[in-house]
Amino acid sequence: MIIFPAIDLKDGKVVRLRQGKAEDVTIYSESPVTQALFWQEQGGEYLHIVDLDGAFTGEGKNLAAVCEITRAIKIPCQMGGGIRDLQRAKKAFDAGVARVIVGTKACESVEFVGSLVKEFGADRVAVGIDAKDGKVAVKGWTESGTWDPINLAQAVSTAGVETIIYTDISTDGMLKGPNLPAMEEMVKSVDAKVIASGGVSVKEDITNLGMIKGLYGVIVGKALYDGHVHLPEILSLAQKT
Numbered sequence: 250m251i252i253f254p255a256i257d258l259k260d261g262k263v264v265r266l267r268q269g270k271a272e273d274v275t276i277y278s279e280s281p282v283t284q285a286l287f288w289q290e291q292g293g294e295y296l297h298i299v300d301l302d303g304a305f306t307g308e309g310k311n312l313a314a315v316c317e318i319t320r321a322i323k324i325p326c327q328m329g330g331g332i333r334d335l336q337r338a339k340k341a342f343d344a345g346v347a348r349v350i351v352g353t354k355a356c357e358s359v360e361f362v363g364s365l366v367k368e369f370g371a372d373r374v375a376v377g378i379d380a381k382d383g384k385v386a387v388k389g390w391t392e393s394g395t396w397d398p399i400n401l402a403q404a405v406s407t408a409g410v411e412t413i414i415y416t417d418i419s420t421d422g423m424l425k426g427p428n429l430p431a432m433e434e435m436v437k438s439v440d441a442k443v444i445a446s447g448g449v450s451v452k453e454d455i456t457n458l459g460m461i462k463g464l465y466g467v468i469v470g471k472a473l474y475d476g477h478v479h480l481p482e483i484l485s486l487a488q489k490t
Contacts, residue, residue, distance in 0.1 A: 250459050250487040253297035253327070253444065254288040254480060255470035256281060256318070258311040260302065265471045277474045281311075285318040285326075291480040296326035297414075297446075297468045303331025304352070312344050319345025329377050329414075338365055342373070350414060352377040353387040356396050359404045366409035375412035375444075376405045380431065386418055398431075399438045406441045413439060414468070416446040426454050433461045444468060455483045459490025 257264050263278035278284045285296060298318070302310040309331050319326060329350025332338050341349045349369075355362050355376045365374045378398050379386045385396040402413050415435045417428040427448035436443045442465035445458055449469045455478070458467050467487070472478045 250464060250490045251295055251444075251466035252293070252455070252480070252484050252487050253295050253466055253468040254291075254293045254473055255297045255299065255446075255468050256284055256288075257299045257301055257470065258314055258330075261311060261314050264301070265474060266301070275474075281314045282317050282321045285322050288480065289322045289324050292484050293480060294324055294484075295466075296322070296324060298326050298328040298346070300328065300330030303337075304329070307331050307333055307353075309337060309340060312340060315341070315346065316344040327375060329375075334361075335365065335368060338369065338374075342369065348373050348375055348412065350375045350377045352379065355405055356385055356387050356401065359401075359408050362405050362410055363408035371409050371411045374410055375414055376402070376410050377414040377416065378402055378435075379416040379418055381418040399435065402435060402439045402441070406439045411441050412444065412465070413441045414444045414446055417448065426450055427458060429457055429461070432458065432464065436461055436463045442466070450477055452478050452483055452486060455486045456490075459487060 262276050263281050263284045264274050264276050267273040300309055300311040315328060325347035327348035327350055328341050328346040329352055332349045332351050333354040338349045351362055378401055380398045385398055385401055417431055425448055427445055432445045444466040446468040449472045458464055
């Protein structure tokens with residue numbers, strides 16, 4: 250099981266939001282590169298980057314910071330936030346990311362996701378499915394769509410997507426633990442690799458997630474930044490699963 254330290258970018262700074270609310274923001278670092286290098290030095294194998302400005306507005310305002318990160322580190326990173334057309338995906342790849350994450354646009358057009366897979370390869374495209382009250386949330390979690398999370402995951406998997414990032418918004422940034430039953434149901438429902446996101450608060454959460462057979466990875470954000478868990482320790486736990 251892979252641990253993905255999260256770097257959320259807003260206005261060129263590393264931040265975290267509570268339950269995806271733009272007005273409830275904590276700034277953790279003025280230097281995304283310094284933060285990325287730190288996670289690499291701590292043993293991180295793969296970074297998870299979110300362009301929050303892109304997620305909320307559809308405009309990729311943090312690509313310069315992403316480019317600086319990818320030039321500075323040796324480990325790969327995946328990035329989401331505002332990937333809503335082929336040109337935006339290409340710009341992300343040009344900035345050095347290994348994999349793009351499509352969220353809102355996947356809800357609007359499964360065909361678009363399929364076209365990305367054909368253009369760039371199945372291993373370079375992931376779909377982010379963010380669940381809120383049983384429906385998939387879109388546009389930076391500001392709106393609820395009509396898709397059921399499992400149904401969307403199955404549809405994009407059929408379209409060729411090999412990686413699903415599943416977030417329970419109710420747990421994200423709340424440090425209350427992940428939604429284990431929902432995560433297990435998602436893993437069992439699709440052939441794609443599933444990465445869990447949201448709710449990790451203590452190292453036992455990593456152990457519990459590791460007990461979900463077939464879970465590919467876990468994204469950890471606020472718990473790392475607030476010191477509730479430490480990357481070397483949870484990396485060790487993840488390697489045992």
